[in-house]
Amino acid sequence: MKLDTSYLGLKLRNPLVASAGPMTQTADRIARLAEAGVGAVVLPSLFEEQIRAEADRDERLAEAGTDSFGEAMTYLIDPDASIWPRRYLSLIERAAGSGVPVIASLNGSTPGGWTDYARAMQDAGAAAIELNIYYLPSDVLIPGRDAEQRYVDILTTVKAVVSIPVAVKLNPYFSSLGEMAVRLDRAGADGLVLFNRFMQTDINPQTLTVSAGFELSSPAEATLGRSWIARLRGHMHASLAASTGVETADDIAAYLLAGADVVMTTSSLLRHGPAHVTVLLDGLRAWMERKGFGSTDEVRGMFAAAANASQSYFGRVGYLSAIERATRTYAPQ
Numbered sequence: 001m002k003l004d005t006s007y008l009g010l011k012l013r014n015p016l017v018a019s020a021g022p023m024t025q026t027a028d029r030i031a032r033l034a035e036a037g038v039g040a041v042v043l044p045s046l047f048e049e050q051i052r053a054e055a056d057r058d059e060r061l062a063e064a065g066t067d068s069f070g071e072a073m074t075y076l077i078d079p080d081a082s083i084w085p086r087r088y089l090s091l092i093e094r095a096a097g098s099g100v101p102v103i104a105s106l107n108g109s110t111p112g113g114w115t116d117y118a119r120a121m122q123d124a125g126a127a128a129i130e131l132n133i134y135y136l137p138s139d140v141l142i143p144g145r146d147a148e149q150r151y152v153d154i155l156t157t158v159k160a161v162v163s164i165p166v167a168v169k170l171n172p173y174f175s176s177l178g179e180m181a182v183r184l185d186r187a188g189a190d191g192l193v194l195f196n197r198f199m200q201t202d203i204n205p206q207t208l209t210v211s212a213g214f215e216l217s218s219p220a221e222a223t224l225g226r227s228w229i230a231r232l233r234g235h236m237h238a239s240l241a242a243s244t245g246v247e248t249a250d251d252i253a254a255y256l257l258a259g260a261d262v263v264m265t266t267s268s269l270l271r272h273g274p275a276h277v278t279v280l281l282d283g284l285r286a287w288m289e290r291k292g293f294g295s296t297d298e299v300r301g302m303f304a305a306a307a308n309a310s311q312s313y314f315g316r317v318g319y320l321s322a323i324e325r326a327t328r329t330y331a332p333q
């Protein structure tokens, strides 16, 4: 049974990737994921703000002079910061010893000097960079084209400073997601990750407070990414990674059938721990055996749409039949 897979031009032993999140935040946890059999890991994102803050701090320390160094450090270092840039580089170095490819992640929303950090990540041993472009156009008058251009600009800025592959992790909130994906592909993205999950703030009417909403995903959320992967597969040179809603081996199988090169998971690893990697991979092997597949290459894209497939198949036909089915199932008396 051949599970090996190519993603971003990297050879992985199988298509299961631990996506960015707390499970990949320490070298110990990464070692456990590697032992359980994961194909690759994506480190949690280093934020544009963290890189800028560290650069500012260095500058202020330099201005403060060596005599006041100790005092300045106590004022300027935020002990609660999750992964500061230098610690991040050391995490890459240690994680690279785990034996699986380590993908570093940068989260930003503006093209700027901070993107040079991608180069430091490469030098520390990252096999690839994942760009988690978290841009919420909160200016309500910003034209869609300008908002989209940021994604392309950030990608090209990062591509200019590294020689390792670069993937872009997308959200589904574009007017024409397909065209956005094709633009990123043409701009040199080596892979697209579909989709990120936004943690949006919400209002609690009982406590009269605003809080950051947070819940792990459920398999029902995978359908959006799956249908876009199936739709995009025939149009992309870039690799496609699925992210969101993996809980069982069947969820992985369905993403591969849609055309994903790799399938990522965070929520299931947080729920069940690193050993769940083995459960998922054993389940995938058992499913392939039952269905008579000898390799993931035979599975991949079996249900992807042909590049010239009719729009209606993936659009209105599915929508109308879903409404009919729901009406039959929940028919009001």
Ligand SMILES: Cc1cc2nc3c(=O)[nH]c(=O)nc-3n(C[C@H](O)[C@H](O)[C@H](O)COP(=O)(O)O)c2cc1C
Pocket: 019, 020, 021, 022, 043, 044, 045, 046, 105, 107, 132, 169, 195, 196, 197, 216, 217, 218, 243, 244, 245, 246, 264, 265, 266, 267, 268
């Ligand atoms: C606690 C937590 C932290 C996360 N941190 C990051 C991050 O730093 N960078 C990133 O790109 N995605 C991050 N994610 C998103 C995951 O990588 C993943 O895309 C998302 O959770 C959907 O996948 P899932 O359904 O397998 O959880 C985080 C998710 C969770 C739950």
